[in-house]
Amino acid sequence: MNTPPLPRQFALDLSHTPKASLDNYLPSNDWALISTLQTLCKAWENQSRYPNSNPLNHRWIYWWGPEGSGRTHLLGAMTNAAEHAGIESFSLNPREPISWVHLEEKMSALASSDAPSVITVDDVDALDERLVGALFRILNGVQASKNIHILMAGKAAPANLDLREDLRTRLGWGLVFQTQLLDDDEKIQALEQAAKARGLVLSPDVLPWLLKRFYRDMPNLMALIDALDAYSLETKRAVTLPLVRELLQPK
Known part of the structure; x- marks a missing residue:
């Protein structure tokens, strides 16, 4: 499946991802x-x-x-x-x-x-x-x-x-x-940790949908968590699948 183009909101948030640290790295067998x-x-x-x-x-x-x-x-x-x-x-x-x-x-x-x-x-x-x-x-x-x-x-x-x-x-x-690639369950665990660290509550269907339909590499997925956090605050809405689709809709 083709990866959707980056919406403007997401592209802007790529520069605001947290600094790399050992604490925000989820090891596989590392x-x-x-x-x-x-x-x-x-x-x-x-x-x-x-x-x-x-x-x-x-x-x-x-x-x-x-x-x-x-x-x-x-x-x-x-x-x-x-x-x-x-x-x-x-x-x-x-x-x-x-x-x-x-x-x-x-x-x-x-x-x-x-x-x-x-x-x-x-x-x-x-x-x-x-x-x-x-x-x-x-x-x-x-x-x-x-x-x-x-x-x-x-x-x-x-x-x-x-x-x-x-x-x-x-x-x-x-x-x-x-270093090893994360499997899908480990990716979801890492993304849940990132969301929790930001006080962000995700609808249960959000992360599986993203892994199936969106970017599968962790840098882009982590940046998307930041974009969802900002968009949720801006719109004062919970992070559900409709909100995710709205954010990813090209403008």
């Missing part, structure tokens, strides 16, 4: 990864207890999974957690090459510092030859450092990435996890 990231966040919050040297596999993590499995959400959650803890962070992806240049200029200072810092790298599988070289150099700097953390995500396990061999090998030096 508990080992989430537990590892939660432990890391606690360490960042207690920097005064931070060890002078951390094992590399406590600071070097790669996770992989299909589109829509939460890879990018988790990277954003860890960037936000670092920001909350007052830790310097750098977010890299293939679409913003200038940010790689800025980070490489700071790598020497970061590597020699006792203060923790955080680097996230999204869509590792989509790096061009120039950025592959940059990531290789960055990883060498992380390996030589005391407290740089690097968190990376891609669509496949390191050995299955179409990248040069020495980089594939390095990606597997730390901890490697796989």
Whole structure:
């Protein structure tokens, strides 16, 4: 079934979705990864207890999974957690090459510092030859450092990435996890949690209908919960199926 076009109200609400966090991420079978990231966040919050040297596999993590499995959400959650803890962070992806240049200029200072810092790298599988070289150099700097953390995500396990061999090998030096897609019941649970957090009461038939007729990826579905919340307040009406259809009706 064809996905309906975005109505204007919904498109405007996409920019107002809550910040990514571990609390608003619903794991499927990703508990080992989430537990590892939660432990890391606690360490960042207690920097005064931070060890002078951390094992590399406590600071070097790669996770992989299909589109829509939460890879990018988790990277954003860890960037936000670092920001909350007052830790310097750098977010890299293939679409913003200038940010790689800025980070490489700071790598020497970061590597020699006792203060923790955080680097996230999204869509590792989509790096061009120039950025592959940059990531290789960055990883060498992380390996030589005391407290740089690097968190990376891609669509496949390191050995299955179409990248040069020495980089594939390095990606597997730390901890490697796989992220899983949510099934429909888990998606409904996640959406119910999001609605409850906003004080939003949904008619029981709303979420099954959305999964059948609307977007099935979690970012769009979560953004729709925000749009429904705003539209319900604006119209002073409960969130029932007629209200949802009205919101999604192209103007």
